[in-house]
Amino acid sequence: MTLIIIVVCLCNLSVEEAVTFFVLFEMILLQVSNEYPLENILKEAAMKDGTVILTTLNEAWAAPNSVIDLFLESFRIGDRTRRLLNHLVIIALDQKAFMRCQKIHPHCYLLVSEEIDFHEEAYFMTPHYLKMMWRRIDFLRSVLEMGYNFVFTDADIMWFRDPFPRFHSDADFQIACDHFTGSFDDIENRPNGGFNFVRSNNRSIEFYKFWYSSQATYPGYHDQDVLNFIKVDPFITDLGLKMKFLDTANFGGLCEPSRDLNKVCTMHANCCYGMDSKLHDLRVLLQDWKYYLTLPPSMKKLSIISWRVPQKCRLVIYSSFFIQIF
Secondary structure: OOOOOOOOOOOOOHHHHHHHHHHHHHHHOOOOOOOOOOHHHHHHHHHOEEEEEEEOOOHHHOOOHHHHOOOOOOOOOOOOOHHHHHEEEEEEOOHHHHHHHHOOOEEEEOOOOOOOOOOOOOOOOHHHHHHHHHHHHHHHHHHHHOEEEEEEEEOOOEEEOOOOOHHOOOEEEEEEEEOOOOOOOOOOEEEEEEEEEEEOOOOHHHHHHHHHOOOOOOOOHHHHHHHHOOOOHHHHEEEHHOOEEEOOOEEOOOOOOOOOOOOOOEEEOOOOOOHHHHHHHHHHHHHHHHHHHOHHHHHHOOOOOOOOOOOOOOEEEEEEEEHOOO
């Protein structure tokens, strides 16, 4: 083993130069490339049935006290969710996100794209956002091809209960909704690509290939819109894919909140624009859940409390509603 000792004189450096030096030095000390192949990481994190939980992370969401910290906190304070952290793999989209992941979580993978820089916040429907969403679909297809089932979750989704008992046992692909019509099979449901459970088989693999290739058919649309287009395509019927939609009572969001805290598994900060608004409402969600946990069982059964959100995200929801109606 070769030990390299670097001695640097900082006395003549400006504050900015010194900060840059320490950032670069930290990158040297930390592993900034994958030590193990993806398949090794998935194998280590997988449940007995080959299921992993996946989320993506970029620099914008990786900062201390930002989205990723709230996400992990929800697992720690949720009902039977702490153990699920053992099966969570964080897919970092840039080196700074990867470095932060290594500090806070055991299962990290750096997904590098030479053509696209994912480190900044991706604003809804910008070209940067679209590229990131489609890169995600292609990556998830590769996970299925490796033989792993997965729950994909956006990091702005709070996990308050173990969702696995609420999943449908007969579905290949099941997905959360911005709006749930009341039927698990109704194609009029409005799916949200931020949370889904997919079983690895030939049907789901071919479905993800078709979904990804459909971006050429519907240029300028993101993956969620394209899913809404292709969910009625004859190819899906011929494929025999069993698709289910998850109800918002268990898998809620700011678009359509789950009002009964006795039933909720996850809550998504969807229908929300901007980091500050999202962080504010996510923190309120965690506060509300912590308060719920302090209630005696008799009070919980009465379902007398609900979420205090949306708050800062409220105007975004109303604006979206106004645009859709008018």
